Structures are given as structure tokens and as C-alpha cells.
Amino acid sequence: MRALFVGGTVDNSELDLSVDRPPLHYPENTGGGHSRYRLHHVGLRDEGEIAYAVYASPELADEMVSNVSDERRYPSRFQATPALMAR
Numbered sequence: 001m002r003a004l005f006v007g008g009t010v011d012n013s014e015l016d017l018s019v020d021r022p023p024l025h026y027p028e029n030t031g032g033g034h035s036r037y038r039l040h041h042v043g044l045r046d047e048g049e050i051a052y053a054v055y056a057s058p059e060l061a062d063e064m065v066s067n068v069s070d071e072r073r074y075p076s077r078f079q080a081t082p083a084l085m086a087r
Helices: 062-071 074-078
Strands: 002-006 014-016 037-044 050-056 081-084
Touching: 002 062, 037 062, 037 074, 050 062, 050 074, 062 074, 062 081, 074 081
Parallel strands: 002 050
Antiparallel strands: 002 014, 037 050, 037 081
């Protein structure tokens, strides 16, 4: 699964995650009690497999994160459908 970042200091960065389910925050434990990124949505393939996870800066509005994801063509790039994560 690929982690994709929107906003913040690592905007437009990517990395591989070797997990079955993406963590709700990235990094999971910053030690300061404040997460740098929150899981915004995942891209699901037909079989239910998570192809990618979009992490966003906490201050970004959902609409902006979705727009950036669409502009960067994450759904078509990974052949997956975006699914918002409950907060």
C-alpha cells in the first residue's frame, strides 16, 4: 500500500506502508501527543484491497484534500475508488 501526503512539510511525498490497515495518524507516535498527518481517505480496489492511503495536515479542509487527490489523479493512477475515513 502506498501512503500519499497532502499539505504540511512533506506535501506530495509518497512512501510504502507494510501494514494491512493504514494507521489513523502518521507518524503513529510523535511523542508530543500531536499527529502531523491524519488519515483522510483510502483508495479501494474492487476486491476490497486498500491500494493507497491519503494523509493530510490536520488543518486542511476535507474538500481541499479531495480536490488535491483528484488533481494528482490518485484514483486513476492506482485504479481504485476513494473512500473517506470516519473521524
